Amino acid sequence: MRSYTQFYIDGRWTSPVTPKTAEVINPATEEVSGEISLGSPADVDLAVAAARRAFATYGESSVKDRLDLLEAIQAEYERREAELGEAIMVEMGAPKGLANGFHTLLGKGHLGTAIEVLKEFKFEEQRGVTLIRKEPIGVCGLITPWNWPMNQTCVKIFPALAAGCTMILKPPQLAPYSAQILAEILDKAGVPAGVFNMIQGQGSVIGAALSRHEDVDMISFTGSEPVGVQIQKDAADTVKRVGLELGGKSAWIVLDDASLAANVAGATAGMMGNSGQTCSAGSRLLVPASRLDDVKRAAAEAASGVTVGDPQSDVAMGPVVSKSQYNIIQQYIEKGLEEGAELIAGGLGRPEGLDKGWYVKPTVFVGTNDMVIAREEIFGPVLVVIPYDDIDDAVRIANDSNFGLGGYVSGEDLDTCRAVSRRMRTGAIWVNGGFDFHAPFGGYKRSGNGREWGEFGFHEYLEVKSVIGWGAA
Numbered sequence: 001m002r003s004y005t006q007f008y009i010d011g012r013w014t015s016p017v018t019p020k021t022a023e024v025i026n027p028a029t030e031e032v033s034g035e036i037s038l039g040s041p042a043d044v045d046l047a048v049a050a051a052r053r054a055f056a057t058y059g060e061s062s063v064k065d066r067l068d069l070l071e072a073i074q075a076e077y078e079r080r081e082a083e084l085g086e087a088i089m090v091e092m093g094a095p096k097g098l099a100n101g102f103h104t105l106l107g108k109g110h111l112g113t114a115i116e117v118l119k120e121f122k123f124e125e126q127r128g129v130t131l132i133r134k135e136p137i138g139v140c141g142l143i144t145p146w147n148w149p150m151n152q153t154c155v156k157i158f159p160a161l162a163a164g165c166t167m168i169l170k171p172p173q174l175a176p177y178s179a180q181i182l183a184e185i186l187d188k189a190g191v192p193a194g195v196f197n198m199i200q201g202q203g204s205v206i207g208a209a210l211s212r213h214e215d216v217d218m219i220s221f222t223g224s225e226p227v228g229v230q231i232q233k234d235a236a237d238t239v240k241r242v243g244l245e246l247g248g249k250s251a252w253i254v255l256d257d258a259s260l261a262a263n264v265a266g267a268t269a270g271m272m273g274n275s276g277q278t279c280s281a282g283s284r285l286l287v288p289a290s291r292l293d294d295v296k297r298a299a300a301e302a303a304s305g306v307t308v309g310d311p312q313s314d315v316a317m318g319p320v321v322s323k324s325q326y327n328i329i330q331q332y333i334e335k336g337l338e339e340g341a342e343l344i345a346g347g348l349g350r351p352e353g354l355d356k357g358w359y360v361k362p363t364v365f366v367g368t369n370d371m372v373i374a375r376e377e378i379f380g381p382v383l384v385v386i387p388y389d390d391i392d393d394a395v396r397i398a399n400d401s402n403f404g405l406g407g408y409v410s411g412e413d414l415d416t417c418r419a420v421s422r423r424m425r426t427g428a429i430w431v432n433g434g435f436d437f438h439a440p441f442g443g444y445k446r447s448g449n450g451r452e453w454g455e456f457g458f459h460e461y462l463e464v465k466s467v468i469g470w471g472a473a
């Protein structure tokens with residue numbers, strides 16, 4: 001049993017002002033795996049005051065000092081990487097290969113990228129008589145979700161540290177362990193007192209207190225659209241900057257000249273990865289109507305090939321994060337059936353032989369873009385295949401969404417893929433795959449307004465100051 005009942009405030013492990021604990025459930029077993037403390041606004045006040053005090057010096061620290069700090073964190077992160085992977089497996093059910101692979105690698109990647117960017121970043125530049133300075137925005141509230149815990153926390157903490165900001169992290173209540181270990185890593189690496197603080201607890205208490213706080217300069221939030229809307233309202237009275245990274249319903253367009261078998265198999269397996277709990281997952285697979293029969297066969301075969309089971313074993317997919325998430329996904333599958341979508345793989349209930357744990361069947365529907373299962377973010381292993389008539393129709397369907405986070409285009413002819421990618425109203429598009437830690441990531445429309453990753457992630461945490469007359473004779 002894990003027991004993490006202290007918060008990290010002002011460089012010390014600190015008991016909550018008002019003691020209150022909550023159990024953490026392992027989604028693979030439905031058993032209690034440990035406990036955390038739930039904080040209150042009084043804890044937030046202490047952490048914000050510490051971050052404000054620390055900003056007076058850390059905000060003026062040199063790039064060299066910040067690089068040394070990030071490199072010390074890097075060494076400590078690498079030393080504890082396996083523990084982070086184990087924690088992620090227990091808290092949100094990622095299979096061990098994924099938890100100890102891509103999950104922890106993403107965190108390390110954002111750290112290494114922040115170091116690379118900081119070495120080259122221009123905080124000052126003269127244009128004519130004016131000096132343009134990029135200065136740290138100040139005290140930041142970082143609010144993160146459970147689905148890729150190290151990705152979401154590291155993509156915020158390291159650019160914020162590199163920029164010279166101080167911060168309070170509010171990790172997800174469902175997946176709190178890896179953040180606790182990350183706080184230990186930062187402590188061990190020698191982050192100055194008050195620069196990084198962490199309080200566990202409920203979003204509606206800790207997240208809301210940070211969003212409303214008079215002395216917090218900026219909120220960076222990753223999570224669902226309704227919570228993002230609430231945070232903007234809570235932050236409005238203090239006119240703080242709010243960076244939002246929200247949900248998605250991303251389209252994967254398979255062009256007519258693409259290798260159908262490989263792409264449909266890849267898109268289907270990709271949708272099931274991390275149990276479908278990826279904001280940028282290609283959850284709408286757009287395929288040529290003339291080849292729908294072949295697509296159905298390929299998708300059904302790929303879905304049935306996805307192994308589901310105990311995250312400690314060598315499976316492709318573990319459970320979803322919680323009972324409530326399981327129930328929501330079941331309701332969407334039921335809705336798809338009611339709406340008349342054609343079920344070609346998976347469906348309601350748990351996979352055979354898995355009676356305990358929040359396991360969902362890898363599910364594939366063929367449907368239309370007006371169905372609820374094609375419009376709302378399900379956040380589970382449910383793929384909707386949608387046939388299109390021609391390229392214009394494919395682009396129209398892709399863009400007919402409230403969201404605009406990810407997008408995928410597969411095809412042999414690169415010029416056609418590029419032309420389609422230009423027409424898609426979405427923040428990140430993968431043309432025939434690829435991966436880049438320096439590519440900005442964020443959403444159009446209701447997928448948010450921020451841009452994280454690489455150099456663009458730094459700008460979230462910087463103010464721009466003009467000193468006019470700097471260059472005057």
Ligand code: NAD
Binds near residue numbers: 201227246279405
């Ligand atoms: P969520 O919105 O329920 O919770 C996210 C965080 O916000 C948690 O820490 C939660 O405790 C906190 N929170 C809840 N209520 C709050 C409030 N009133 N004020 C302040 N904070 C509050 O989301 P989730 O279920 O943890 O994560 C899944 C969602 O995150 C999906 O919609 C997914 O698409 C999205 N997501 C987006 C990205 C991206 O980069 N765009 C990445 C990952 C996940």
